[in-house]
Amino acid sequence: MQVVDVLNLLDQWAPLTYSEDFDNTGLLVGDPKSPLRGILVSLDTLEVVVDEAIKEDCNLIVSFHPIIFSGLKSLVPKDYVNKAVLKAIKNDIAIIAIHTALDNVPHGVSATMAKVLGLENTRVLMPKEHLMYKLITYAPNQDAETIRQALFSAGAGALGNYQECSFNLSGTGTFKPLAGANPTLGQIGIQHSEQETQIQVSFLRHQKNDLIAALKKAHPYEEVAYDLIPLDQACPEIGMGLIGTLSQGLSFETLLENVKSGFHTGCIKYSQNNLKEINSVAVLGGSGSFAIDKAKALGAQVYITSDLKYHDYFKGQENFALLDIGHYESEQFTKDLIVEYLSKKITNFAPSLPRVKVLKSNVKTNPISYY
Ligand SMILES: [Zn+2]
Structure with missing residues (x-):
């Protein structure tokens, strides 16, 4: 098995053409023809994750976020991006990023959030255009x-x-x-x-x-x-975020408790509201302020996302609450999703060959702590 085979498997699952224009997905570092020894799945490709790949003898990192995002003008160890990329190159480790390609499929990032909350009857929140x-x-x-x-x-x-x-x-x-x-x-x-x-x-x-x-x-x-x-x-099946219903109505306090325990959040920021019973919830992993109006328009009573700014919270209403649960927290289950998919596909890829290992990174790459 080669690095390119993993890229193709991922592309069948979350086509890279679904990536947003601003994004940088696909093979970012390495030779696509490299024979594969092991895959390490991470949310971010930091230098410490490359160290983990070296230790575990994995020569491919499948990362959710792309470590190279807006281009590199030099390859000297001046910041966390260059340090990670340099170390990967020196150690012949390839890096694939999947990011918004996985955001835009209905079984992707937001589906993991919906599963934690037990959302049913889900549909895409922001159907993608031009597909x-x-x-x-x-x-x-x-x-x-x-x-x-x-x-x-x-x-x-x-x-x-x-x-x-x-x-x-x-x-x-x-x-x-x-x-x-x-x-x-x-x-x-x-x-x-x-x-x-x-x-x-x-x-x-x-x-x-x-x-x-x-x-x-x-x-x-x-x-x-x-x-x-x-x-x-727009294509109704492809796009960011999901909206769905809870199997039974919850009070706002119970929903907060469920979110806190389900997403292991250190802090939930939310907008003032007067919600009595919540049935309809929208979710969007990562930075989701762009979808607030859509969540409201589709009748969500609560919109769970991250990276909301002060003024975003003013869009909340008595019957519509915004929850910011943290960027990392909202995407943390993505690693499990990728590991589960690749493990299954690689087992079936060439059953007669020695199985390539698929490991979940143990590094918690969240740069934010709560006090
Ligand atoms: Zn993200």
Whole structure:
């Protein structure tokens, strides 16, 4: 197994194309072709985490936060970022960061928070835009079903609880094969008319290459005509945060107790409120002030996140409370999530080969203490 194999496994689970534009995810340090000895999963890649990887003989760190975020202009040991990166390079340790790719999948960071709270009927709080595309292609009528099935098998046409969604129109296609062409239908130099089906399916951006490959494989024509159109609507299944319901209503005090024990928080900051019974809760791991208005608009009574500023708390109301439980605390279970996924996938990857170990870092990288 190589480093790149882990990158591909992670990409199947939390596609890197789901990462936010500001982010820096993927392989940040190291050779993708390096044979893998062991994987250490951490929330942050500090120098002390690299030391742990050396000690445990792990040559890949899968980190939630990217240690290289806004670029490096030099590689001298001047700060915590450079020190960690330099030590990783010196010791031939690769670093992968997954960050907002995992934030944006419904089984990701916020799902771990929802699980702690026992939230049910969850849906994405901030559906992500610019992920959906439409593919329009044209097939001879007799091949339309084969091509549709090929597109569906590559993941196109999935909408919520529906699969194999497409729209189909009949029409006439024309083409004139030129010298050098090898047409399936028609003759060189003569315009040919063919009764064709226009097939329309939607898909997600990360499926594009597989979809085009499947289309070309299934299509009988030498040159396959297709249009790719970016769609403006947000994708309801992909995005940051979750909103859900509690299995039974809780008082605000009981919810605070549950949050305190469930997330091992040293301190919870919350906005003034007059909530009597809480049923609807929104969560978003990491810095979540950008989603306050959305949580309120969707009817959440409590919004649990971190890194709220003084003025953010004024957005709280009598019937809408904001809880800041700490950045690290909100994301702490992400390590377990990644370890669980990789352990399962690596066991199945090559059962005949010696198993690559997947370890959870024991370093608590939270830079904040509470008094
Ligand atoms: Zn974070």
